[in-house]
Amino acid sequence: MTDATLFGVGTVLAAGAVAHGALYRNSPLFGRALGRLPGAERAVALTFDDGPNPETTPRVLDALRDAGVHATFFLLGRHVDRWPDLARRAADEGHELGNHGWAHRKLHLRTPSYVRRDLAEGTAAVERATGRSPRFFRAPHGFRSPWVNPVAASLGQRVVGWTLGVWDSDRPGAGEIARRAVTGTRAGTILLLHDGDGYDPAGDRTQTAAALPQIIAGLRDRGFAFVTLGDVA
């Protein structure tokens, strides 16, 4: 192998590592992201991204209230600005509020100042609507860069990934969403669900809401307790 070839291989490997850090939600390369709950208990955290959403969020909140379960909502700032009452309802009903940024652009190729502005505006939207400051941040699609963790930390927010996604955004049917969630959950799972659409403010996530009672019942049958991220992290 020539030096040039070796250099090329090294560059590809380094680029691969950076891509992993950017695109893999729990990668430690750009700082730690909480990828599962600490401890070995049979606990699960339900997390909802991209809301509030006028159709789905009320149904999700109703299902959680009826079941006596608290969840964590990674609210999208531009949707909070549109439906602040729904963010306030989630807060009033005892759910943990996390920051999902304001615009839902993928952050891995953005400048440090863009990342700072997006996270700060997402935080401000939640604070305006609810009077509460989020303690957790989840990046859109989990995509990060070296700037994301330090910016989140400067806002007092810990970066969170997830353990299990069930592709509820693809709308495979409420029964299938529930089946994937119930069978895929292990001790310490952070389960990713969506009560909103990161791109379409009125996007249809009603299957997720319809699946939620089955998810909760199925996980209870399997002996799981429900926690929020604030309960354990």
Ligand SMILES: [Zn+2]
């Ligand atoms: Zn999202």
